[in-house]
Every structure is written in structure tokens, then in C-alpha cells.
Amino acid sequence: MNFELTALPLGDINSDLEVVIVINKNTHHHFVQDAPLLKKAGFEGTQDETCLLVAQDRLYVGADSLKSSAIRTAAAVAIRALNGTSYKSIKVATYTDNGCSYSLRAMTEGFILGAYSFNVYKSKKKKNPIKHITVSLQEYENLTLDIEEASEAIHKAQITADATNFTRDIVNTTPEDCYPEVMASIAEGLAEETGLHCKILKPKELKDEKMEALLAVGRASRHKPRVIHLSHTPKNPKCVVTLIGKGLTYDSGGLSLKPADFMVTMKSDKSGGSAVIGIMKAVAEMNLAVEVHGFVGAVENMIGGDAYKPDDVLVAKNKKTIEIRNTDAEGRLVLADTLCYAQQEVKADYIFDFATLTGASVVAVGNYTSSVMGNNKELQALVVKEAHSAGELATALDFNRYLRKTIKSEIADICNISNTRYGGAITAGMFLSEFIDEDHTEKWAHIDIAGPAFVEHIWGENPHGASGAGVRMMLRLIENLSVK
Numbered sequence: 001m002n003f004e005l006t007a008l009p010l011g012d013i014n015s016d017l018e019v020v021i022v023i024n025k026n027t028h029h030h031f032v033q034d035a036p037l038l039k040k041a042g043f044e045g046t047q048d049e050t051c052l053l054v055a056q057d058r059l060y061v062g063a064d065s066l067k068s069s070a071i072r073t074a075a076a077v078a079i080r081a082l083n084g085t086s087y088k089s090i091k092v093a094t095y096t097d098n099g100c101s102y103s104l105r106a107m108t109e110g111f112i113l114g115a116y117s118f119n120v121y122k123s124k125k126k127k128n129p130i131k132h133i134t135v136s137l138q139e140y141e142n143l144t145l146d147i148e149e150a151s152e153a154i155h156k157a158q159i160t161a162d163a164t165n166f167t168r169d170i171v172n173t174t175p176e177d178c179y180p181e182v183m184a185s186i187a188e189g190l191a192e193e194t195g196l197h198c199k200i201l202k203p204k205e206l207k208d209e210k211m212e213a214l215l216a217v218g219r220a221s222r223h224k225p226r227v228i229h230l231s232h233t234p235k236n237p238k239c240v241v242t243l244i245g246k247g248l249t250y251d252s253g254g255l256s257l258k259p260a261d262f263m264v265t266m267k268s269d270k271s272g273g274s275a276v277i278g279i280m281k282a283v284a285e286m287n288l289a290v291e292v293h294g295f296v297g298a299v300e301n302m303i304g305g306d307a308y309k310p311d312d313v314l315v316a317k318n319k320k321t322i323e324i325r326n327t328d329a330e331g332r333l334v335l336a337d338t339l340c341y342a343q344q345e346v347k348a349d350y351i352f353d354f355a356t357l358t359g360a361s362v363v364a365v366g367n368y369t370s371s372v373m374g375n376n377k378e379l380q381a382l383v384v385k386e387a388h389s390a391g392e393l394a395t396a397l398d399f400n401r402y403l404r405k406t407i408k409s410e411i412a413d414i415c416n417i418s419n420t421r422y423g424g425a426i427t428a429g430m431f432l433s434e435f436i437d438e439d440h441t442e443k444w445a446h447i448d449i450a451g452p453a454f455v456e457h458i459w460g461e462n463p464h465g466a467s468g469a470g471v472r473m474m475l476r477l478i479e480n481l482s483v484k
């Protein structure tokens with residue numbers, strides 16, 4: 001899909017179809033040329049409502065306001081409504097929130113995110129038909145937007161949405177086709193393309209680094225673990241950011257085997273790691289003035305004669321001992337070692353980890369929202385704020401000392417599960433905090449993306465399956481750090 005920006009008014013542009021966004025049900029706006037027909041068709045202009053007038057070659061879509069989040073979703077819904085049609089090109093006006101280019105960026109993102117489909121395993125590929133989008137600088141409220149600024153907004157949107165779709169592709173790939181070695185070669189391929197630096201740790205190096213918790217999780221799999229380290233190191237960076245992702249290419253639960261219904265979709269347990277790879281792609285393409293390191297613990301959690309067991313005690317890289325009581329709480333073990341390794345390699349100003357860590361996060365905040373934890377309330381609030389401005393949902397969950405007691409162990413330093421059924425997202429987060437060095441305590445936030453990373457129906461700008469959760473929120477955060 002390519003984008004063209006023009007100063008020509010809409011009426012002077014040739015394309016198959018015009019997309020009109022109806023703001024706040026205002027069908028009297030001069031952009032709405034077909035008010036009587038829309039009335040006949042029962043179109044009111046509520047958020048995400050569409051009406052295709054074939055004889056007029058116009059598609060109307062409703063948005064609650066001119067805000068980014070409303071425009072992004074409306075654009076995604078509009079482009080999706082054209083699936084199966086024979087339109088190849090569209091034209092659209094510019095919509096700004098008081099002249100600011102964020103909504104243009106959001107609209108562009110919406111088109112690219114909404115047109116996404118994952119076709120690898122289909123004999124008949126069903127692709128969105130729109131190849132060309134012409135954006136006119138003609139603005140909804142007749143405001144003038146600088147062409148340079150508009151073009152920059154579109155360019156950033158393309159990088160952001162393409163990176164999100166890149167992450168979606170990795171997550172949607174089956175565990176038979178995407179295992180740790182494959183994740184590592186995806187990272188190496190990306191590094192070659194973008195100029196990122198890439199280092200891969202194989203089992204021997206993982207052993208040398210004493211990452212015994214991570215190795216134990218991967219032991220029963222025929223696919224051996226990898227730790228990926230991608231880095232973007234511009235000259236004179238504003239600050240240093242470390243990202244860590246849970247890359248469980250499959251989570252069967254291990255010997256604490258998941259019930260059949262819960263195992264389906266566990267190819268998505270690599271969503272955190274895949275998000276980190278997607279973020280690195282965009283950071284490199286935008287050439288942001290921040291040093292960014294991305295670490296992925298890529299492991300498959302399987303059963304077998306060599307599997308790690310409930311009752312084992314593992315020694316993590318920082319020498320803390322962990323009593324295993326459930327092999328399905330494996331993500332925190334992989335992250336424990338990957339967090340230790342990342343902190344040894346890089347002294348960062350910010351550390352963020354992304355993981356489909358707990359079903360409890362989904363219970364707590366629902367399918368659409370990530371939960372943000374850590375020891376620094378301001379940092380949690382920053383992540384939530386940037387997530388919202390980038391079009392993702394996130395909310396802070398707070399640690400407390402009572403829940404901390406529930407992961408104490410009688411025989412080791414800590415237990416990998418809590419002794420209570422409740423508060424599982426928080427206890428998992430508090431487990432991770434045991435692997436954060438003292439000098440990084442306040443610099444770290446943990447983002448549990450178990451809810452939004454993979455949802456089996458269409459919602460907002462997200463398709464069936466992988467959403468690419470984490471990519472947009474973190475990019476926005478790093479972008480803002482790069483201009484501070």
C-alpha cells in the first residue's frame with residue numbers, strides 16, 4: 001500500500017473511491033455530499049459505522065471525534081470494509097485535531113493496520129485490494145497543515161504500522177515454523193536490512209552465562225533456546241533504553257501441562273519477544289536519537305523425559321535459587337535470566353519488559369488492556385500515557401508487601417508461583433523485580449500484554465490473532481525520549 005500526499009483539493013484527485021470520515025455524527029458538514037442517501041440507508045455516523053455508496057464511489061465512516069484514537073480506528077474499519085471489493089485506490093482528506101498532525105498519523109496507521117491479513121497458511125490469499133491512497137491537504141476544518149509536517153506524519157505512521165504488522169506476522173507463525181532458532185534468524189535478517197547490531201547466544205554461551213533457569217525451561221524441547229540481543233547505537237544518544245521480551249515460541253505448560261482448551265493460541269506466547277523485534281525495526285528505520293537494546297529470551301516449553309519438574313530448584317544467573325512448583329509459570333524464569341543478562345550487558349536509563357506473562361492479567365483488566373507494573377509509579381504512569389496516545393490500552397497495577405509474601409519459598413530464595421489464587425499478575429511482576437539490580441530498581445517497568453497480544457476476533461484496528469501489542473506504545477515513548 002503506498003501513500004501520496006498532495007496539495008490538490010479532493011475534487012481534483014482521480015481515484016476509484018473517496019473515503020469520508022463523519023465526525024461526531026455531523027452529517028451536515030460540507031464533506032458529506034450524500035446526506036439524503038445516508039439518511040435513507042440509516043447511516044448515523046456513530047464510531048466505526050460504515051456506509052458504502054457504490055453509485056457515488058464514496059465510503060462513509062463514523063468517528064466520535066477528531067482525536068487520534070477515534071480517527072485511527074475509523075480508518076482501519078473503513079479500509080476493512082473494502083475487503084472483497086474491486087476498488088484499488090482511494091482518496092481522503094486530512095483530519096487534524098486543532099491543526100496538529102497526530103490525527104493524520106493515526107489515520108495513516110489505521111489504514112495500514114486495518115488492511116493487514118495473515119495469509120501464509122491459506123491456499124486462497126485474501127488480501128485487502130487497496131494499493132494506493134492519496135491524502136489531500138484539504139482539511140476538515142479548513143485548517144492548513146504544513147506539507148513537510150504532514151509528510152513526516154505519514155512517514156512515521158508507515159514505519160510504526162509496518163513494524164506492528166511485522167510483529168503480528170512473527171506471532172501468527174505456527175510453532176512448527178517459528179522456534180527459537182527461527183526467531184534468531186529473523187533478528188539477524190532484520191539487522192542486516194536495517195544496520196542494527198545483532199548478537200545471538202546459543203546453548204553453549206547461555207551455559208557460560210549461567211542462565212540455568214532459562215535453559216531448564218527449554219530442556220525438553222527439540223528446539224534449543226536462543227537469547228537475541230539487537231542494538232541501535234546512534235552517536236550522541238539522549239539516553240539508553242533496554243527492552244526485554246518473553247519469546248516462548250510455544251508454551252505447552254511443560255509437565256504442569258495446560259488443559260487442551262488453554263493450550264490453543266500458545267504460539268502467541270512469543271508476543272513480547274516479537275514486539276521487541278518490531279520496536280527495534282522501527283527505532284532503526286526512524287533512526288531515533290536514543291540508544292536502544294532489545295533482548296529476547298526465545299525458548300520452547302515442552303514435556304519429555306528431560307523436562308524440568310515441579311519440585312526442582314533452579315539457580316538463576318544472579319545466583320538466586322527458585323523453587324519450581326509449576327512448570328507453566330515458565331515465562332518469569334526465562335525473563336529472570338534474560339533481565340540479569342541485559343543488565344550485565346547494558347547500564348540503561350530505562351528498562352521495559354514485555355510478556356504474555358499471566359492469565360491473571362487478562363482476568364484483572366480484560367482482553368484489550370496491558371497491565372503495567374514496577375517500583376516506580378511515575379514510570380508506570382508514563383508508559384500508560386504513551387500507550388494511550390499511541391492507540392493502545394494500558395493500566396497500572398501496584399505491587400504490595402502482602403502479595404510479596406505469597407511467593408516466599410520454604411526451601412529456596414523464592415518460589416515460581418504464589419500460594420494464593422488471586423493477584424497473579426502482580427505476584428508474577430514481583431517475582432521479576434527480584435531480578436532487577438538495585439541501581440535499576442526505579443528504572444524498570446514490566447508490561448504484561450497477555451490480554452491484548454492475541455485476541456481471536458477483530459477489535460478496533462486489530463485483526464484476528466496477533467495485534468502487535470507493545471509496539472506502538474513503546475515507540476511513542478522512545479520517540480518522545482529522543483526529542484527531550
Ligand code: BES
Binds near residue numbers: 329
Ligand atoms: N503464557 C502463560 C500466560 C498466558 C495465559 C498468556 C493466557 C496468554 C493467555 C503463562 O506462561 C502461564 O501459563 N501462566 C500461568 C501462571 C500460573 C501457573 C501461576 C497462568 O497464567 O495460569
Ligand code: ZN
Binds near residue numbers: 251253327328
Ligand atoms: Zn506457561
Ligand code: ZN
Binds near residue numbers: 357
Ligand atoms: Zn507462557
